[in-house]
Amino acid sequence: MRTGIATVCLSGTLKEKMQACAIAGFDGIEIFEQDLVTSPLSPEEVRKMAADLGLGLDLYQPFRDFDGVTPDLLKANLKRAEAKFKLMERLGMDTILVCSNVATATIDDDDLRAGQLAELAELAGAHGVKVAYEALAWGKYVNDYEHAYRLVEMVDHPNLGTCLDSFHILSRDWDTAPIEQINAEKIFFVQVADAPKLSMDVLSWSRHYRVFPGEGQFELAKFLGHVVRAGYTGPVSLEVFNDVFRQSDTERTAVDAMRSLIWLEEQSAKWLANASGADAPDNKAASRRRYPMELATLPKVNEPAGFNFAEVKADDTAQLEKLLGQLGFGFQGRHRTKDVQLWTMGQARVIINEQAASHSEPAIAALGFDVDSPVIASARAQQLKAPVVARKVQADEEVFQGISAPDSTEIFLCQGSPDGTAAWTHEFGEGLDRSTETQNAVIDHVNLAQPWQHFDEAVLFYTSALALEPQPFAEVPSPSGLVRSQVMETSNGAVRLVLNLAPAQQAQTARKTYQEHIAFAVDNLVAAARSAQERGLEFLQIPANYYEDLDARFDLEPGFLATLKELNLLYDRDANGEFLHFYTATVGSVFFEMVERRGNYDGYGAPNAPVRHAVQYDSLHRV
Amino acid sequence: MRTGIATVCLSGTLKEKMQACAIAGFDGIEIFEQDLVTSPLSPEEVRKMAADLGLGLDLYQPFRDFDGVTPDLLKANLKRAEAKFKLMERLGMDTILVCSNVATATIDDDDLRAGQLAELAELAGAHGVKVAYEALAWGKYVNDYEHAYRLVEMVDHPNLGTCLDSFHILSRDWDTAPIEQINAEKIFFVQVADAPKLSMDVLSWSRHYRVFPGEGQFELAKFLGHVVRAGYTGPVSLEVFNDVFRQSDTERTAVDAMRSLIWLEEQSAKWLANASGADAPDNKAASRRRYPMELATLPKVNEPAGFNFAEVKADDTAQLEKLLGQLGFGFQGRHRTKDVQLWTMGQARVIINEQAASHSEPAIAALGFDVDSPVIASARAQQLKAPVVARKVQADEEVFQGISAPDSTEIFLCQGSPDGTAAWTHEFGEGLDRSTETQNAVIDHVNLAQPWQHFDEAVLFYTSALALEPQPFAEVPSPSGLVRSQVMETSNGAVRLVLNLAPAQQAQTARKTYQEHIAFAVDNLVAAARSAQERGLEFLQIPANYYEDLDARFDLEPGFLATLKELNLLYDRDANGEFLHFYTATVGSVFFEMVERRGNYDGYGAPNAPVRHAVQYDSLHRV
Structure with missing residues (x-):
């Protein structure tokens, strides 16, 4: 062609x-x-x-x-x-x-x-x-x-x-x-x-x-x-x-x-x-016949089977370590050659990268995806003109195929395994596992902020290189403007990536970077929240008015409503199921979310997003 | 109410x-x-x-x-x-x-x-x-x-x-x-x-x-x-x-x-x-009967009769003085108490303000409008919550009623005179008039760049406080995006103000401020351009391709086309008349335009605006 x-x-x-x-x-x-x-x-x-x-x-x-x-x-x-x-x-x-x-x-x-x-x-x-x-x-x-x-x-x-x-x-x-x-x-x-x-x-x-x-x-x-x-x-x-x-x-x-x-x-x-x-x-x-115009094809990939890991970067990683520990993650040690730590909770793996430039605030730096063949997926991405990320590899270490997404997040194409484990974790030393959490967890979704010039580019990038499917977009009111939110996901929901286009910075106020987050799914959110509370986690504080409105909308059982309120949990319900979630305070431009999906609930608690934005805005303004 | x-x-x-x-x-x-x-x-x-x-x-x-x-x-x-x-x-x-x-x-x-x-x-x-x-x-x-x-x-x-x-x-x-x-x-x-x-x-x-x-x-x-x-x-x-x-x-x-x-x-x-x-x-x-709801009224103003002056600010004013002199303006001296100069060409008055902060580039700082009663107009503007501009006045000096426009341009409400003169010019000393130009000139229009957050606010401001009428807006392609252009004018065209909303700065390049300009109308543009050329004016260089396209569109007389090309003049024509104009090079964020309106041409040479934007973009990029 x-x-x-x-x-x-x-x-x-x-x-x-x-x-x-x-x-x-x-x-x-x-x-x-x-x-x-x-x-x-x-x-x-x-x-x-x-x-x-x-x-x-x-x-x-x-x-x-x-x-x-x-x-x-x-x-x-x-x-x-x-x-x-x-x-x-x-x-x-x-x-x-x-x-x-x-x-x-x-x-x-x-x-x-x-x-x-x-x-x-x-x-x-x-x-x-x-x-x-x-x-x-x-x-x-x-x-x-x-x-x-x-x-x-x-x-x-x-x-x-x-x-x-x-x-x-x-x-x-x-x-x-x-x-x-x-x-x-x-x-x-x-x-x-x-x-x-x-x-x-x-x-x-x-x-x-x-x-x-x-x-x-x-x-x-x-x-x-x-x-x-x-x-x-x-x-x-x-x-x-x-x-x-x-x-x-x-x-x-x-x-x-x-x-x-x-x-x-x-x-x-x-x-x-x-x-x-x-x-x-x-x-x-x-x-099946041939036509005069030849159409070139690309290496074929299936949609990814799941998140392999998420990586957060900072020069001072203490606050990130504290947050993950409070959420129930265990420290699995340092990498044998790189300045990175591995934290896990079940199959949710978070790498904390200490190699960031000095004075850089914590931010999401990379995401790993489980694919059938990293080499084929990488070949496809490169034919689609995705920039390659060079990562130094030592002998006996897994070779990561990396490409750079339009917002500069590094995307690694990893070898998935049927049991949800990752071979590269062996490269981490005999770290002390301080996890006290008994629940399994997986990365449920990751929410990335996109620069306004590259939003459409990002949709095509994830569609073409990673076989994610764009869903209808939503617009979420926040105190500093409407946030455009575009979900990209696999057909089974194993990978969910949310691309957010934040409103332009207000000229009059020195606003911090738009926040990004990683959400982990557990089977019992109330238990996870209680454990986190006992470990001293700083939850995002949900206003009392929210719970009154929630009750007016859903007519909840009083004991359940009291539990939600006590633990700063948010709630949503649709015809397919229920959704419980909570947010942590923000560190740099990163915060974490923990969710529980009940039944076949397939959303992200969209009605609650304005609450989150307002509380985060308020806490930034009070700082 | x-x-x-x-x-x-x-x-x-x-x-x-x-x-x-x-x-x-x-x-x-x-x-x-x-x-x-x-x-x-x-x-x-x-x-x-x-x-x-x-x-x-x-x-x-x-x-x-x-x-x-x-x-x-x-x-x-x-x-x-x-x-x-x-x-x-x-x-x-x-x-x-x-x-x-x-x-x-x-x-x-x-x-x-x-x-x-x-x-x-x-x-x-x-x-x-x-x-x-x-x-x-x-x-x-x-x-x-x-x-x-x-x-x-x-x-x-x-x-x-x-x-x-x-x-x-x-x-x-x-x-x-x-x-x-x-x-x-x-x-x-x-x-x-x-x-x-x-x-x-x-x-x-x-x-x-x-x-x-x-x-x-x-x-x-x-x-x-x-x-x-x-x-x-x-x-x-x-x-x-x-x-x-x-x-x-x-x-x-x-x-x-x-x-x-x-x-x-x-x-x-x-x-x-x-x-x-x-x-x-x-x-x-x-x-005429009274209704239960009382509607408050405002001090009444008619639309302004014309521009009284335009003021340009800079810490180093040499280049501005040179440009105005080359255009045919005469230096009328310094103000007796303020660090400002007056330059005039017929009824076009430009004040060069030397009081700018150091390292500030030349920019349009203020506009004066001829109104029936400055005090009434100021009262109206203040009832419309326009911020008042304080300007120090010495004894025997004209008191200027000033308000601040949404883009921070200072708007002065001046006493118009039937013969187009301005009483305050007597406050300037016996300056040496170096003008060699014999043509009269008036300020034809002023083009101001608007911050994107305050574009609609600016439309209402000029409509309500100054009785200008918004015209249908246009979008002009430029190499860095579409420029939204909103004309505000009086019914007789004596005051024409163009509000331009420039595209967002490209993140990747350090772009200069969007340029603003003041346009002067003369009766014979070809003569004015020739005089300016003799005085060494640096014209904005119009590409040869433009003149070929102009000829294809308008089938111009060859001698006239050659003159346009020789003098870097732009041309437009509609059912009502013709429009000739040229632009100067840019100084800081300001440039000047000189125009001639033939017949009842009422526009601004809109088809030529993309040419201007492209040439200005190109010259900024070559610097």
Whole structure:
């Protein structure tokens, strides 16, 4: 598959964008006109730079408001087009995008439109240019890709074809199956964009909220599958207007973009292999046949079986050790070559890393995941352009395959074991186990704060590299703004990762970093809380008002309510079960949570999150 | 008018919110349940704090999903309600908001709903509580205020009335005139919120994009006018869910909120005085009659007649002096007592203030506006809670009435003169006038960068205190993101102020402050540019590609195009006229623009703004 990206997806100047696209490994780019107009580079310099960078200049865009106009306007439009065709000759480009008319069309007549497009195609041919005509979702008369293609067929000129843009097609819920009926030679270009399903006017949705494939909710694997079945072999190019990407680091966004195409390619290949019934009008054999476009695949991974460990970093680790000990964790000793400690409670393993820079506050530094094959998972992640984490390994130590997540958390791909143990724990000395806790525990979920520029990138990263599934996001009120909360999890809930996008820092107050946490699940939370209380744990103090409201909502048994209140436990209930949890005080930017899931409760106590935020905010402000 | 605000409008804890509301001068507040549930303050402590602060506790809210349910659910809902009524007794509160059912209603039957609301009213009465029933815009069966009122009438119980919320009514485009037919005794509460007109699902619109009155596009003066005519005398309370306000400084947002109510009160009084025809079903005399609710008015001001001056501040002013001299400004001397210089070109006056702190870069510090009466305008601004700027005045010097805008720019209200001169210029010595320019000039517009937390506040500030009119906003692409651009102007265009919301700083690069500028209008821009070029002015360099595109778009006369290109002039044209302009290089965070308006061109060369942003970005990055 030939990969491409429109320069409008990225921040920066045309030069910066082109360099970033080359570094990310794109085959070609679309030049968005405004990027050229505002650039000090001459067309000839752009052409040379692209050649030097090994980038194809695959599409010049957009040419707007051409068709369905009065004769006077047509004349002016053809003159305007000719100027662009001449410019393209200097750029060495041969394909231009012409969008269906939005602003100046006054005549709704396919014969007239076809006649005008024929004139355009003839003029384009004289300059060696191919015109890719695209139906905008909000085109005045032409807003449906099948309509645009009918016009192309009517004109039947070698220099006129169509451009298929997934946003314009999927935002309108057009059926994508008829794509397969399009003559592949008439598909001059294919653009892909994903988007969250939003209920708003389609123009604003398109201009601000598009995201890269895998970061939204469109069925892009199917869309591209139909395109492949049509026999198309040209570029598959990203055209993503996104307010955040426009503000983010150019090179990094280009890599995120490239990852999305690599992932989409694999997903489409899967869709083609699995499609049947209505999606595969041909028989089963046909769905296995080869298509002119080759789709690359990736090393396959299953979803992780669980958390292998969580690692917390600090220069002064005393408070972390104290908290873990109070929660019931046992100290299992120091690593034989590294400055790290291992603390465990049943199968919940926490590494305390003492190698942090001085004056750095405790923070979550790394997560280990149990996978079938760390090497295969690492190969997949690297093919998806995840940055590799180098970790020094001594003889006889387990080799950890590490990659860096978009928020810089280190992700280690570990060999899982059927009994939930981890071989590497033997590398830790004969530590004194001070655990007095008899309960088993596992890491239930981890909650990571995400920088606002890299939230969508993180969703795609965990989806593509780690096979976690994004759930519908939630917004949680906190005293300093709404917190966007995105759960990524495995189908069985063995791995649950919560990505939180904290509100921007208030300019007026020196606010601490947004807090992150690790939650441990036990079988008997009340017992665990009592033991922790006896060990002197500082619980997050839940307001009395909360328990009154809880009682009004759930009509709880008085003794149970008293226990919740006494131990600062929070409670939630839904149709599937119950959820009990408590939080510790915060150390640096880290705190811990302990939870008990009863029945098939599958959530995270979302109604209680505002309480937690408010109490944490209050305690930060009182410090 | 009794003023109120819901605690959900503000950031912070309940305590912080209550204190801020008292400081801003609200009569009462609505307690949003979550703020109480998450607070460590007991209901009794909240009650005492409100009394100490002089704040009424006017509404407890929200109570959701009550009506239209099955008998089982009704029983549980009544139990839930009773717990809240008991809580309200402890808080000393007597009114609760009950929203029409969204989630649990299954029976669409007005008789059933009325019966259930009657049971609720009876229970409420036993606890001394009044129930204000409100139709949510997205209520499952009840989403229209007239429907909610019909139910209230059917029940006919002293403890059941209705709540009118401008958002739920205006977002659905319900006619507001029938409000006057509602029995005022049955209007238990009135909530006001403004909003920009957005085409999106009404729930998201409501939860994220509400703004304070005067910051959006709803016809609130009319809405409140109808409420006043109905005979309502209770609180008019703000309920504004806004993502930004939730993140902004609590006290400051409370003041912004109070300003919006003071302004709305005046606008409604005006509407009542002017209403006629369909809006005033009674005769003219009736529209002048007094209503039970007294609406306070403000000192009246007309829109300003022009800019009196602009002031730029720096510790090293050499570069500013050089730029102004090259543009054709003449040095008119130093002030007799202050460290400021006056530079003029015709009626365009620029003060260079040398009193800036050391190492502070040149920046726009103050703007003077010509008003009919500085004292009246200042009184109005102060009643609108604009912070006063103190400026030391010596004997025989003009007293400047100054207020501080939301972005901290100092706004001075100056005595305008019919001939466009300014009396205070006599306070400057016999400076050497080095001006070689013979053209007149005026300040055409000023472009100020706004902090993102205070953008809506700034719109209301200039609307209410200075009588500028907000125009539809635009979004301009720049290499570091979209720039939101909001024009505020007088009806004749004599004052044009552009508020720009720059994209967030890129985290990865140390970016300079977003640039601001002052634009001067002359009659002959080509001549002014040539003179400036001869004086060695450093123009912002416009790329050659721009002129090619300009030609493709406008088909310009070759000689004219060559002149534009030679002098780095930008060009725009619309149905009303033409616009020529150029920019200087940037000094600190300031640059200058010189413009010529031909015909009735009323814009700002918006199509050229991306070019300016790209070139400025490029030059910052090359430094």
